[in-house]
Amino acid sequence: MSEAPAPVPVDFSQLTVGWIGTGVMGISMAGHLLDAGCRLVVFNRSSEKSRPLIRRGAEEADSPAEVAGRSDIIFTMVGYPRDVRQVVLGEEADSGVLSGLRPGGILVDMTTSEPALAEEIAERALLVGGRALDAPVSGGDIGARNATLSIMVGGDSETFARVLPLFQRLGKTVVLQGGPGAGQHTKMVNQILVAASMIGVCEALLYAEKAGLDVTTVLQSVSSGAAGSWSLANLGPRIVQGDFAPGFYVEHFIKDMRIALSEAERMRVALPGLALVSQLYNAVAAQGHARSGTQALMIALKTLNGC
Amino acid sequence: MSEAPAPVPVDFSQLTVGWIGTGVMGISMAGHLLDAGCRLVVFNRSSEKSRPLIRRGAEEADSPAEVAGRSDIIFTMVGYPRDVRQVVLGEEADSGVLSGLRPGGILVDMTTSEPALAEEIAERALLVGGRALDAPVSGGDIGARNATLSIMVGGDSETFARVLPLFQRLGKTVVLQGGPGAGQHTKMVNQILVAASMIGVCEALLYAEKAGLDVTTVLQSVSSGAAGSWSLANLGPRIVQGDFAPGFYVEHFIKDMRIALSEAERMRVALPGLALVSQLYNAVAAQGHARSGTQALMIALKTLNGC
Numbered sequence: 001m002s003e004a005p006a007p008v009p010v011d012f013s014q015l016t017v018g019w020i021g022t023g024v025m026g027i028s029m030a031g032h033l034l035d036a037g038c039r040l041v042v043f044n045r046s047s048e049k050s051r052p053l054i055r056r057g058a059e060e061a062d063s064p065a066e067v068a069g070r071s072d073i074i075f076t077m078v079g080y081p082r083d084v085r086q087v088v089l090g091e092e093a094d095s096g097v098l099s100g101l102r103p104g105g106i107l108v109d110m111t112t113s114e115p116a117l118a119e120e121i122a123e124r125a126l127l128v129g130g131r132a133l134d135a136p137v138s139g140g141d142i143g144a145r146n147a148t149l150s151i152m153v154g155g156d157s158e159t160f161a162r163v164l165p166l167f168q169r170l171g172k173t174v175v176l177q178g179g180p181g182a183g184q185h186t187k188m189v190n191q192i193l194v195a196a197s198m199i200g201v202c203e204a205l206l207y208a209e210k211a212g213l214d215v216t217t218v219l220q221s222v223s224s225g226a227a228g229s230w231s232l233a234n235l236g237p238r239i240v241q242g243d244f245a246p247g248f249y250v251e252h253f254i255k256d257m258r259i260a261l262s263e264a265e266r267m268r269v270a271l272p273g274l275a276l277v278s279q280l281y282n283a284v285a286a287q288g289h290a291r292s293g294t295q296a297l298m299i300a301l302k303t304l305n306g307c
Numbered sequence: 308m309s310e311a312p313a314p315v316p317v318d319f320s321q322l323t324v325g326w327i328g329t330g331v332m333g334i335s336m337a338g339h340l341l342d343a344g345c346r347l348v349v350f351n352r353s354s355e356k357s358r359p360l361i362r363r364g365a366e367e368a369d370s371p372a373e374v375a376g377r378s379d380i381i382f383t384m385v386g387y388p389r390d391v392r393q394v395v396l397g398e399e400a401d402s403g404v405l406s407g408l409r410p411g412g413i414l415v416d417m418t419t420s421e422p423a424l425a426e427e428i429a430e431r432a433l434l435v436g437g438r439a440l441d442a443p444v445s446g447g448d449i450g451a452r453n454a455t456l457s458i459m460v461g462g463d464s465e466t467f468a469r470v471l472p473l474f475q476r477l478g479k480t481v482v483l484q485g486g487p488g489a490g491q492h493t494k495m496v497n498q499i500l501v502a503a504s505m506i507g508v509c510e511a512l513l514y515a516e517k518a519g520l521d522v523t524t525v526l527q528s529v530s531s532g533a534a535g536s537w538s539l540a541n542l543g544p545r546i547v548q549g550d551f552a553p554g555f556y557v558e559h560f561i562k563d564m565r566i567a568l569s570e571a572e573r574m575r576v577a578l579p580g581l582a583l584v585s586q587l588y589n590a591v592a593a594q595g596h597a598r599s600g601t602q603a604l605m606i607a608l609k610t611l612n613g614c
Contacts, residue, residue, distance in 0.1 A: 115518070138532045152528045175528045177520060185518040186528050192511040193534035199580035200503025204496045207567070210574045211422070211492040213484060221459045221482045221493050225445045226555075227500035229536035248533075260514070267517045269612050273506035276583055305576050 005157045005176065007164035012037035017166070018071030019043075020064050020087050020097070021111070022050045025137075026077035028144040029110070032169045034058060043067045043087075065090065065100030073106045073163060080255055081113045088121055103129040106159055110151075112136040112256050115181035115188075115263060118154060122180035131159040134180060136187035137171060140247050148172045152190070154182035188260040194294070195257060195277040197231035202298045204232075205239055206305065215240050235295040246293040253294050254281050280304075312464045312483065314471035319344035324473070325378030326350075327371050327394050327404070328418070329357045332444075333384035335451040336417070339476045341365060350374045350394075372397065372407030380413045380470060387562055388420045395428055410436040413466055417458075419443040419563050422488035422495075422570060425461060429487035438466040441487060443494035444478060447554050455479045459497070461489035495567040501601070502564060502584040504538035509605045511539075512546055513612065522547050542602040553600040560601050561588050587611075 015038045019030040022044040030053055034040050040058040042050045047060065054060055061067040064087040068074050074097055076087055088109065090096025097107050098121070107125055109118065109132070118134035125132035133155035143149040149171035153160055160176045167174040177186045204227075208218045219236055222228070238244075257278040264271050283300040284292070292299075322345050326337040329351040337360055341347050347365040349357045354367065361367055368374040371394040375381050381404055383394055395416065397403025404414055405428070414432055416425065416439070425441035432439035440462035450456040456478035460467055467483045474481040484493045511534075515525045526543055529535070545551075564585040571578050590607040591599070599606075 138529070138534065140533065143532070150528050150532045173528060173531060175524060177524055177528065182518075182520060185515070185520055186525050188518070189511045189515045189520070189525050190529045190532070190534040192514055193507045193529060193536070193539060196503045196507025196510070196580075197534070197536060200500045200507075203503070203578045203580050204499040206576060207499055207571060207574075207578065208492070208496045210576045211489075211495070211570070213489060213492055213496070217482060217484055218493050218496050221457050221480060221484065222445070222497045222500060224480060225450070225457045225497070226447065226537050226541075227445065227497040227504070229500070229504060229538075230533050231536075232500060234533075263518070264514060267514075269513060269517045271510045271514065272583060272587070272611075273503075273510050273580070276579060280579070304579075 005161040005164070007168065008162045010165045015039065015073070016041060016071045018061070018067035018074035019077070020067055020074065021077040022053060023077070023079070024141045025144040027052060028141070029075070029077065029170050030058070031056070032147050033166060036169045041067050041070045063095050064088070064097045065095050068097040068100030068105060068107070069102065071105065073108060073166065074101070075108045075110055077110045079111070079252070081117055081259070084109055084111050084113045084117060089124070098124055098128055101125065101128050101130040105130040106163060107132040108135050108163055109133070110135050110137055112187050112252070112259070113184060114259055115184040118181040118184050122155060131156065132180070133159055133163060134183040135167070136183055138187065138190050139171070142247070143171070151175070152177055152183045152186035154178055154180050154184060185263070188256070188263060191253070191256040191260055192271065192274050194231065196273050197229045198235070198294055198297050199277045199280065201229070201231050201236055201239065202301045205236065205298065206301055238293070239295050239298045244289065244292040244296040244299065246291060248294050249290070250281060250284050250292050250294055250296055251290040254278065254285060257281065312468040312471070314475065315469045317472045322346065322380070323348060323378045325368070325374035325381035326384070327374055327381065328384035329360060330384070330386070331448045332451040334359060335448070336382070336384065336477050337365070338363070339454050340473060343476050348374050348377045370402050371395070371404045372402050375404040375407030375412060375414070376409065378412065380415065380473065381408070382415045382417055384417045386418070386559070388424055388566070391416055391418050391420045391424060396431070405431055405435055405437070408432065408435050408437040412437040413470060414439040415442050415470055416440070417442050417444055419494050419559070419566070420491060421566050422491040425488040425491050429462060438463065439487070440466055440470060441490040442474070443490055445494065445497050446478070449554070450478070458482070459484055459490045459493035461485055461487050461491060492570070495563070495570060498560070498563040498567055499578065499581050501538065503580050504536045505542070505601055505604050506584045506587065508536070508538050508543055508546065509608045512543065512605065513608055545600070546602050546605045551596070551599040551603040551606065553598060555601050556597070557588060557591050557599050557601055557603055558597040561585065561592060564588065
């Protein structure tokens with residue numbers, strides 16, 4: 001698994017790529033593949049979100065199945081596991097990607113979703129003569145825009161090698177983590193780390209405030225040593241400024257933690273830290289901040305503390 | 308507070324520095340001041356630990372009070388708040404630093420200790436015509452050896468400016484955080500962050516293992532993005548290798564978290580994440596790992612999970 005298969009050279013101009021899900025992240029990512037010279041066929045539930053891509057030469061399809069029928073490799077980047085089920089497996093017969101997949105077609109689901117669903121999709125893709133990878137990402141909207149995402153892939157190494165040149169247009173760190181579902185599991189590892197970082201940053205900053213410290217001066221002392229983290233460096237200053245604008249939505253993070261806790265329960269492993277943080281994020285959503293950024297955890301912690 | 312006072316130029320060869328507490332960190336730090344050209348007077352409960360410094364020209368005193376009587380600036384670097392009380396305030400009359408402090412003498416306590424004790428010491432130093440700073444550090448034994456510590460200082464800015472040239476021999480990041488106790492409070496902020504990072508790293512690696520992932524490969528995907536932290540980069544690989552040798556002792560970390568939780572209670576602020584992690588560290592100690600490194604949290608988490 002740790003040996004990176006060599007990418008299979010590809011002529012982007014000979015490749016038709018399907019893209020389903022042109023939200024904040026998807027639209028940047030699909031744009032990079034247009035830039036690379038691919039022919040692009042797109043589908044989004046709300047068609048107007050795809051317009052910037054259409055204006056740049058992408059073609060629009062009427063269903064996920066149609067995208068699949070016209071593409072060599074189809075990417076999906078939607079919101080929730082239920083959306084993945086809908087666009088890949090089809091709510092009604094013949095509407096999902098798998099029902100339109102060409103022989104040899106490759107489906108790449110980049111949504112953060114359930115490992116078991118990734119396994120099911122990989123099996124069903126094989127049954128129709130195709131292949132599937134799960135390839136969730138971290139790095140957020142900025143990483144999508146700058147093509148600096150970390151892409152965590154599950155699937156077979158031959159399919160991975162074929163998609164690798166495209167992944168390299170989307171991200172900086174692209175690693176095959178194992179068979180189907182391994183990409184999703186790796187993303188869960190990522191989110192367990194993020195969850196703990198967030199509670200640490202919020203509790204630390206609240207303590208600093210209560211102790212009467214100058215929080216910005218405190219960050220000078222604690223940011224570069226053993227207490228340092230991406231969250232502290234990037235979200236700490238936003239929290240200090242009271243900026244809760246979303247880099248990553250609370251409601252999506254809650255979904256990710258729910259998947260991780262559900263998988264943990266299935267594997268019979270207790271993760272008390274993650275369980276605590278996920279409960280606090282339920283409180284964040286309860287207070288009306290589902291569409292704020294994850295740093296809004298500070299709001300719930302302050303409410304809890306009567307401030 | 309955020310304006311750094313300019314250091315007061317100092318001729319190290321004209322300065323006598325006292326050093327109390329020549330444990331793993333203290334001995335490296337005192338050595339840097341010898342290297343700078345200071346005259347050094349040392350005291351340690353177990354005298355043999357000071358020998359490497361004596362061989363290099365340091366003089367030995369028979370009590371903390373004697374160190375103070377012979378020095379311009381006295382540093383203390385001991386284990387627990389009770390040790391600070393003993394060497395600074397004196398168990399019996401006339402044995403502690405304050406009873407020997409010269410008029411104008413400066414006491415700098417670098418132990419991670421209680422903010423309220425730091426305030427008490429600063430007041431009592433003033434009463435005997437001296438000054439005191441609290442100046443705990445982060446960076447561990449390696450930071451002490453390489454003089455790359457982060458030094459978090461509480462006290463008055465004039466005294467800070469006088470000690471700053473010496474701090475700069477000991478650390479890379481030296482910040483005056485506020486009045487007496489502010490250094491200790493800042494260190495608590497640091498430890499709250501570290502506590503959260505540690506539970507995150509351990510739960511994430513345990514999840515990865517249970518999910519059947521190759522943990523080293525997982526670290527490639529998650530280390531450089533939003534999940535990244537000092538703990539993950541530095542302690543993650545040690546945990547994977549089963550290396551629980553101490554960089555920082557579990558028993559000292561438990562002490563730090565106890566101080567932070569006690570201060571939080573006094574300030575009436577709930578820190579549920581810190582409370583959870585401190586309980587798990589009690590379990591680490593209960594399992595016989597008080598003198599292991601903080602990454603031994605993984606051992607307690609695995610025991611909890613029957614593995």
